Amino acid sequence: MTAKRVGQFTVQFSQPPRIVGAFTLMGPREGQGPLGKYFDAIVDDYMWGEYQPEKAERKFLEHAARRALERAGVSENDVDYFIAGDLMNQIVSSTFSARSLGIPHIGVFAACATSTLGLSLAAMLVDGGFARRVLVATASHYQTAERQYRYPIELNIQRKPTNQWTATGGAAAVVAAEGEGPRISHVTVGRVMDWGVKDANHMGAAMAPAAMDTLLRHFQDTNTTPADFDLILTGDLAQHGSKLFRELVKREGHTLGGKHMDAGASLYSPEQQPGAGASGAVCSASVLLAYVLKEMAKGRYRRVLALATGCLHNALTTQQGDSCPGVCHALVLENG
Amino acid sequence: MDRDQTAIEGAKDYARLVAQWAPKPNVPLLISRAFLVGGSICFAGQFVFDYFRQRQPTEVEAIALTLATMISAGVLLTALGVYDHLGELGGMGAAVPITGFANSMAAAAIDFRREGMVLGMAAKMFVIAGPVIVYGIVAGILTGLVATLLRLAAG
Structure with a gap:
């Protein structure tokens, strides 16, 4: 019955599903960043001709999803489920995209950890025999997130050094049993962790304990160490959150060294001045589906542990004085 | 120490670490x-x-x-x-x-x-400016009240 479970939290697939097609479609700021050349397409106008940024975000998600299908060489009819999530209230960017895609839709919310949660669920559905192919997508947009979580765009606000800049773009992938591409071998769905960080301007600090917890549980369940991976990708802890994460992991006896990379700390250059780095559901999704997949295809990385992190507060909980819970979902990508 | 107590101590310790490592603003x-x-x-x-x-x-x-x-x-x-x-x-x-x-x-x-x-x-439109208006008016009323009382007291 539970042959596919290892340890307490981890799933090990018997026939690891593959990512057979992916597409990342990013905004201009992301395109100018250090990882710009890895993205599949850049839209120069972050509003994409729309008056409302929410409509632009939707466009990023839907176009990324359609182009991922093209990359996988399949049509909507060949896909059994469309798993998508985003940061908007009631995940409207996902559901509105699902409306026009016409694929049975599973909506997920894990804030900025949507990428690995979506891919994990897709892999479980495929390996479990419940689906041939699953389309996974997410998107985020600087302006929609600012409007929903913070202040009007043109307001005179001085950013804190720990603030993170929500990335604009959409990213999607097709997970299938058959085809070419890296395999998803393990999945560790994380617990929601809250170590009392109340500062919504320091999401990296709020999410670092969740990243540490999921990482350690994965190591424990699969009996692995950092030495078993070529890259450990977290996202989006950003600059300060990453430091806290490495310290917490060190206290538990693991040193990640040069193997650790954080999506939030990598998307923008220091000259682009986004405070501590990037965030947003598309941040870890795009770094994973563009940078990591392409470097895996070149053979630079063979085994990657991806740990996307999400900060699960909203504007109300912050105003009501609650702390920010964090979550982190992990998956292992393998070549071959 | 029970499990909850350990967690609370851990969270307190973490809060200290976060505060200690927070980037210091160049005042x-x-x-x-x-x-x-x-x-x-x-x-x-x-x-x-x-x-x-x-x-x-x-x-x-x-x-x-x-x-x-x-x-x-x-x-x-x-x-x-x-x-x-x-x-x-x-x-x-x-x-x-x-x-x-x-x-x-x-x-x-x-x-x-x-x-x-x-x-x-x-x-x-008043999402940000509203509080300034509300408390501006309240402060105006209170200041006026104090000023009036002082004037009355001074005869």
């Missing part, structure tokens, strides 16, 4: 920038006031025209997408002058215009 730099940005806005305001003072019969008219000019300038710079950068640079130096108040209303108006003229722009 002298931030204050100087606030002074320069706020000072420049006030310098411009003084210049506008002097201009009107020479051309208006009384100081009251000159003040009214100065306020109207500075508010319009704040709204214009907001619409041109400049004022938020002034805020990023100058912090409270850009927020405190009346141009900052104009920015808080214009920014909200521009943002919520996309949800319509009535329930969007008109209703949500």
